[in-house]
Amino acid sequence: MSQSAVLAELVDVELEVHRPVYTRILHPLTLRVGRSTSLAVVGPSGAGKTTLAAILGALQPPSGGTYHFAGANIADLSRKESARFRNLNIGFVFQNANLIDERSAWRNVAIALTDPTLERRAVEQRCREALADVGLQAIADREAALLSGGERQRVAIARAMVKNPLMVIADEPTGALDQTTGRDVLALLYGVTARGATLVIVSHDPYAASLAASSVSLVDGRIAE
Amino acid sequence: MANATADAYLSMTSRPVRTVAMIAGILLAVASTSAAVLIADTQQAQIDLRFDAQRSGHVMIQARAPQPQGFTPEAVRQIEGLSVASEAGELSIWRESVPVASSPFTSAQSVPLVVASASGLEASGTSPVAGARLDTIDLMPAPNAVVWIGATLARRLGIRDRLQSVWIHGRSFTVAGWLQNDSGFEYINNSVVMSSATGRQHYGNGDLVRLLVKVRPGSASAVGEFAMSTLDPTGQQMLADVTPPDGEVLRANVAADVRRVGIGLGMFVGLVGMVAVANTLSMAVQQRTRELGLRSAMGFSRARIGSLILLESAMAGLVAALMGAALAHLGAYLWSASQGWEIIINPLLAPTVVAAGTFFSVLGGIVPAYRAASVSPLTAMRS
Ligand SMILES: Nc1ncnc2c1ncn2[C@@H]1O[C@H](COP(=O)(O)OP(=O)(O)OP(=O)(O)O)[C@@H](O)[C@H]1O
Numbered sequence A: 001m002s003q004s005a006v007l008a009e010l011v012d013v014e015l016e017v018h019r020p021v022y023t024r025i026l027h028p029l030t031l032r033v034g035r036s037t038s039l040a041v042v043g044p045s046g047a048g049k050t051t052l053a054a055i056l057g058a059l060q061p062p063s064g065g066t067y068h069f070a071g072a073n074i075a076d077l078s079r080k081e082s083a084r085f086r087n088l089n090i091g092f093v094f095q096n097a098n099l100i101d102e103r104s105a106w107r108n109v110a111i112a113l114t115d116p117t118l119e120r121r122a123v124e125q126r127c128r129e130a131l132a133d134v135g136l137q138a139i140a141d142r143e144a145a146l147l148s149g150g151e152r153q154r155v156a157i158a159r160a161m162v163k164n165p166l167m168v169i170a171d172e173p174t175g176a177l178d179q180t181t182g183r184d185v186l187a188l189l190y191g192v193t194a195r196g197a198t199l200v201i202v203s204h205d206p207y208a209a210s211l212a213a214s215s216v217s218l219v220d221g222r223i224a225e
Numbered sequence B: 001m002a003n004a005t006a007d008a009y010l011s012m013t014s015r016p017v018r019t020v021a022m023i024a025g026i027l028l029a030v031a032s033t034s035a036a037v038l039i040a041d042t043q044q045a046q047i048d049l050r051f052d053a054q055r056s057g058h059v060m061i062q063a064r065a066p067q068p069q070g071f072t073p074e075a076v077r078q079i080e081g082l083s084v085a086s087e088a089g090e091l092s093i094w095r096e097s098v099p100v101a102s103s104p105f106t107s108a109q110s111v112p113l114v115v116a117s118a119s120g121l122e123a124s125g126t127s128p129v130a131g132a133r134l135d136t137i138d139l140m141p142a143p144n145a146v147v148w149i150g151a152t153l154a155r156r157l158g159i160r161d162r163l164q165s166v167w168i169h170g171r172s173f174t175v176a177g178w179l180q181n182d183s184g185f186e187y188i189n190n191s192v193v194m195s196s197a198t199g200r201q202h203y204g205n206g207d208l209v210r211l212l213v214k215v216r217p218g219s220a221s222a223v224g225e226f227a228m229s230t231l232d233p234t235g236q237q238m239l240a241d242v243t244p245p246d247g248e249v250l251r252a253n254v255a256a257d258v259r260r261v262g263i264g265l266g267m268f269v270g271l272v273g274m275v276a277v278a279n280t281l282s283m284a285v286q287q288r289t290r291e292l293g294l295r296s297a298m299g300f301s302r303a304r305i306g307s308l309i310l311l312e313s314a315m316a317g318l319v320a321a322l323m324g325a326a327l328a329h330l331g332a333y334l335w336s337a338s339q340g341w342e343i344i345i346n347p348l349l350a351p352t353v354v355a356a357g358t359f360f361s362v363l364g365g366i367v368p369a370y371r372a373a374s375v376s377p378l379t380a381m382r383s
């Protein structure tokens, strides 16, 4: 992989916690993720997949090692800086779509557009477009609580993509869906690479992982070869 | 800012019951404070109106036409005979200002010239501090040049000995005694006083011819009416009841007390309201941990998540305060209307209580806002 093709580069990244007891969740690991590609993270429960995704998404600073994203060092960012970093670069899709139930679909997408200088009209326009991209233009005004599981997850994908992030991180995105619905959602998710984003997908589902350009397998906090 | 406001507005309207619970305390506080102040002010105006008529211990009747004969002694005796009246007598301001000097060569002081009878002076609470007894003023033989002077004027003129003379308009008068008043007619302390006969002899008709009646408090208006019809049954003298409004100090105290009670009560309810805001928002923050974690994951900074909650508390406080103030004004207006009173509205009241209500609400939002800002973005992933 050439240097310019690398989006995220983790070198000797590790994570230890000291509370409640000293635990080493991730052993030092080195990992490179390319631009506009997809990476599956697989492994048994408790292996550290979510933890790795959290570090990649700058939700959690590593306790050792270096993490460069598009050439910039992410590992030592302050909380405020990493919030800004996430805001600009990362889209998240969670197992449960994590929508605000009382708000309409487009207003849930709007949560991701945090820039206070954006005009309300422009925000709504962009959100509706993002929903159209996932085939939900018809239900943009429906309250999130009324949406089906598959629709919720598609709203979440629209929310992740509305900012055109460089990386989309999805943790068990189909874990709560039936097979058919899951496949539709996977198709949409993998579609983000065609729009210049890198997809990191954490999944138990061999089919979901098999779609990825590359994969990494974690066992007990280490990369298993 | 507009987006943030819309965001807070959505959070509030999507949970209306919670929002009502949250703002009830502030609403109540603002409403009770405003209502107390409005009613205190309005009622005070009513109390003032009645006090002006009722509280006075004196009745003063003034003639608006020249009185060559003075008040009829028969009528004055009738007024004195009322069970609620004690002394009644003339206490006129014959001239607003006359020049008085202690000798023909010293410079003169400009002081009022009072014409009074012994019972008029007595009714005003004036007492002699030196010299002749008061009743001698009624016993002066007709042509004379005798005066009493107020104690302050005596000092100003440098008079020490009794029976010294003073010069008024260059004419010499014998000083029969000094007078002192501490009961609301203090101008006597700085006046020259002479009998009705002496005043007419030297100065002709008086400027403000008045009859003063000392009455039991509460009966002033009734005695005033009686006095006017008794003194002038035909209405030719054009008498007017000019009973002085006094008791200013008492009035101010009553107003301040009522307001203080209202504001104190309002502050207390306001504190309770603040606790309610803090409580409700704390609970809301707990319920919304997932949403707040999500926002944090989406890249909201801690400051923005905190200000989201603070903005909510500010908006809730503002809405509550506006509603409370409106409610109080409406209530006080209806109440005054039902009493047939004109409502007194201090224009500063509404802005003040609205600002205070919002302030208390924001104060209540601080701890929940801090807790909200502390929600980790990881909760988005692990919930
Ligand atoms: N803050 C923490 N303190 C202590 N232990 C933690 C903490 N966070 C995670 N762990 C532990 O680290 C391990 C890895 O957790 P992680 O959530 O990354 O696993 P996972 O691979 O995503 O598992 P699953 O497939 O069940 O979601 C688990 O044993 C978990 O209990």
Ligand SMILES: [Mg+2]
Pocket (backbone or CB within 6 Å): A049, A050, A051, A171
């Ligand atoms: Mg996991």
